[in-house]
Amino acid sequence: MATTEKPTMLVGIDDSHHSLYALEWTLDHFFTIFPSNPPFKLVVLHAKALPSSVVGLAGPGAVDIVPMVDADLKKTAARVVEAAKQMCSSKSVHDVQFEVMEGDPRNVLCEAVEKYHASMLVLGSHGYGAIKRAVLGSVSDYCVHHAHCTVTIVKKPKIKH
Numbered sequence: 001m002a003t004t005e006k007p008t009m010l011v012g013i014d015d016s017h018h019s020l021y022a023l024e025w026t027l028d029h030f031f032t033i034f035p036s037n038p039p040f041k042l043v044v045l046h047a048k049a050l051p052s053s054v055v056g057l058a059g060p061g062a063v064d065i066v067p068m069v070d071a072d073l074k075k076t077a078a079r080v081v082e083a084a085k086q087m088c089s090s091k092s093v094h095d096v097q098f099e100v101m102e103g104d105p106r107n108v109l110c111e112a113v114e115k116y117h118a119s120m121l122v123l124g125s126h127g128y129g130a131i132k133r134a135v136l137g138s139v140s141d142y143c144v145h146h147a148h149c150t151v152t153i154v155k156k157p158k159i160k161h
Helices: 017-029 051-055 063-091 105-116 130-136 137-147
Strands: 008-013 040-050 096-102 116-126 150-154
Touching: 008 017, 008 051, 008 063, 008 105, 008 137, 017 063, 017 116, 017 130, 040 063, 040 105, 040 116, 063 096, 096 105, 105 137, 116 137, 137 150
Parallel strands: 008 040, 008 116, 040 096, 116 150
Antiparallel strands: none
């Protein structure tokens, strides 16, 4: 009797509270309600920027700065992954694969969808307006148009006063 492998759900995280909210939403809606048999394999991915993309073309002094920037990016990645691990653990979701891939988040996420044959990609929304999105670009917008799977964008509800 052949067993069918569960589809993979990929959650992209960064150092924003929006992405951790998206992870929490995903855990609550797909994993904690099926504690013994969740419907997906879960992969949590952080895209670590390349130090050269952060430093840019800063001239001859950039060579001295790159190692410091890289160390800072590694610390940030470790902190982000640790926060995600703690959240998964607090929700009793233990069968999770965590990965840090280096590069532009748009490309990294789309490549990871292919690598893991993901059925769904979940991302948090930073809630940028149209002008900020146009200037900064939107990782979620890029992934909606380029990832070869369903993309779910989770928006954190605004707090009403």
